[in-house]
Amino acid sequence: MVRGKTQMRRIENATSRQVTFSKRRNGLLKKAFELSVLCDAELALIIFSSRGKLYEFSSSSMQATVGRYLRHTRSDQSHHLDQPLPHQHDLQAVQNEAASLLKEIESVEVSKRKLLGESLGTSSYEELQQLEQQLERSLSHIRARKHEVYREQIEQLKEKYDVEEERQQSPTQIQLAEVSPNYGESSSISDVETDLFIGPPKSRSK
Known part of the structure; x- marks a missing residue:
């Protein structure tokens, strides 16, 4: 058990x-x-x-x-009186990492505000020029993606239109399209002699 x-x-x-x-x-x-x-x-x-x-x-x-x-x-x-405890080393490492992440967050926030056209008073000419070039590159990428999406939408509408056109095709046209290839064969079979003879078979041979 x-x-x-x-x-x-x-x-x-x-x-x-x-x-x-x-x-x-x-x-x-x-x-x-x-x-x-x-x-x-x-x-x-x-x-x-x-x-x-x-x-x-x-x-x-x-x-x-x-x-x-x-x-x-x-x-x-x-x-071990004069030596820091192990958990103190870990705490110091965590504090340093948190301070580094905080600086990175502040830098990202500053860049974001500048991209939105805010907080530009302290920016130098070189910084403004770099910011302008960055915006132009971003704008070119956005336009390229916009044209790509536009072409995809056109292709989808074209495929949808072709499907609707096939559905609207009349049944008579479909039947004619299926029968028309055999029309020449039926006409060739009708080219036979149709003369009418009256009397016995011997007189017909004469």
């Missing part, structure tokens, strides 16, 4: 919560003991239940292990 995946959230039922705590606590203490024996690790484990009851395990001495931990953390704090 496959066990369902346990959801990582607080168990609402008090009885189920206590049973789960007892099972997981015993398993954790067992794993801590195995780790200390198999790997010769100095290990201290402290557990407080929801009712405040203490459970602990230590491979040697709890006080000695805790003291060693405190000395180690103090040493690390004094070593």
